[in-house]
Amino acid sequence: MPDSLDPAQLNAALEAVHHAGVPGLFAEVRAGDEVWQGAAGVADVATGRPVTAGLRHRVGSVTKTFTAAAVLRQVEAGQLGLDTPIGHYLPRLVPGDRGAAITVRMLLDHTSGLAEYLPYAYPSLKTFPDAAGTRPDSLEDHRFTRFDAAELIGLGVTAPAAGAPGSTPGQYSNTNYLLLAELLAHVTGTTAEKCITRDVIERAGLRDTGFPDGPHVGAPHSRLYEAWFGMIDPPRDFSVFDMSFVGPSASLISTVADLNRFFGLLFAGEIVSRASLAQMRRTVRITSQEGKPIDYGLGLYPMEPAGDGGTFWGHGGTVWGGGTLAVIREDGQRQLSLAVNLQRWNRLDASGRPQPHPIDAALAAFSRVAMDGSDPRRER
Template sequence: MRRVARGIVGVVAGMGLMVVPGVALAAPGNGDRSGLQERLDAVVADGSVGTLAEVRDGRRVWRGASGVAEVGTSRPVPVEGRVRVGSITKTFLATVVLQLVGEGRMGLDDSVEKWLPGVVPNGERITLRHLLNHTSGLPDYRFTLERPNSPKFLEYRWRTWTADEQIQRALTLPPTSEEPGKAYSYTNTGYLLLGQIVEKATGRSYAEEIERRVLRPLHLRNTVLPGTGRRIAGPHPHGYVPTEWEPGKPELVDFTEMNPSLFGAGGEMISTMADLNRFVAALLGGRLLPPHLLDEMKKPAVEGKAYGLGLAWRDTTCGRKVYGNDGDAVSYQTWSFTTEDGRHRAALALTPNFTGDVDPAVDAFLDKAICG
């Protein structure tokens, strides 16, 4: 699920949870990037339990962390730790879909009805392009879920969800637009459908296709699609949800271990900052897609929207445009952005404590990382 789509998490911001003091940590042997640690500490101060980042500038690498890995301890956040990256999963899946388009096995203008007959209303008018760029008009299944501050949300923790089930839940809601391709409305449902279409086209799951087409060729050994696996293997910070057992009395509940089928094809991935930096740079550098399909990926969904086919972009104060994505897996939030030439890269993850708005501090960190 995408960070900016705060339908699940937004209502819990500012609920008065105690801020966990940050413990600054910088990995040894890093290049000198004055100010990065200070900005990382600010992310913790503004509303996170812990945060970690990797910044690359040519051959220089800076890694840092701040805060703590687990509430109630002084254990530092592992600078090379793994996190749930949420909607950055979509960029990986979109890359696979475009590879299949390049191989002639499907087309961007293929209808959903062609691949999944009878699954969604208006499927003959909704194309794969519409699914990729969130202009399908299909509602987002996340709006059928309990919010994390509700104790009922914890019932999802160990449950296995299927894409069919989530899609059917979404279809109980009205469409976000009647005309596909005309209006942008972020929806995780479209990527559940894309996962099913990849399986129809290849005979293998979307996770297997991402593994063999992206993870193995790029040697992204710390990136996995866990399916229904609950644990995060290897070093990692703990993630939390703010559960309100009594009105006005929220409490952070450890949500590190959970069944990621809740997110499915739109957000189940686990990765590291180093792997994310490597992936985005390889994508922009033409290692995964031919130029014409990479260009398609960069086309805005609608005029004025900084989102294309599973790829987002943002401007910086120094004029360097960066591409990548961000993701919200409820208890983890992640950003990964790289300049078009691959020289300047920044990836950051945090575990929110839901006491405030971290976005300005994150924006300041990313701007400093890219602009110096």
């Protein structure tokens, strides 16, 4: 499999995503000791300020890998049991029979059966696979809303269950990771944010990664443009937004370089032990937020590029207006971190399903170039 980087090929593929409709995007690809960074487009459509590869970015659910690593470190320290019921630790948040049946592992791999709280916190937004009739009103209404984590968890716990605890396919749910954040706070005596910062971010030596202390990203960053399936036209900047609605489930701010460093160290056994990493790579079948079946481990999931690039592991993430992908090949020798400043660019068909868009094909082509080094232009 090709392991050298072709900067011209990577630059061309990144530019193609910009020309397909993303205002700006930036990425870092590593192959062994080689490192390529690239950027295309603008960070601000009003001023034309260009994006650069060093910008900070809201990474969404890539945060879950950091949270999972912090939980595994507490398991290693003997403070938590992966197969201990959550009711043993947090009986008030998950009471009764459900608290006795749902384990820490089930929260990590989304097989708890707990429903997603977001549709209840944002009542005008519907989740996939039925987004028909949805309205983006809630985004502006809650731009500066400060949510309480226990109340959000309560919305997910009291909502109709997505399934029985431990059954598959599981259902991807941010309720699980808000509970894990409360669990970290319970066993460490500090906030989950401080625990993750101490045990994961600082351990990895990440200089540009951290949790927000308000609605602003801070430091150089791109604006984030939300289209909400064409219902916000032109797309609106939501880079200023209170992220308490996801907390340590999806609020982390980082850079593409820091994400690659983190996943590289994680797969080298330097964040959690190799035994814990093996646990993180034990997958079950779940249904993603987009309604697609995927295999999911403990804050990680595998991805197969279209070519012969081998299996990659990592996580994707979305926030209002921003998207991120961070992956590493299982041998640790090739990595990709990518950030885009537009989300939900697809229009919906009559059934509420997103329609294909040129951005989708361009992103897939870039990811393939980055992940396995092949040039899709040669196969036309």
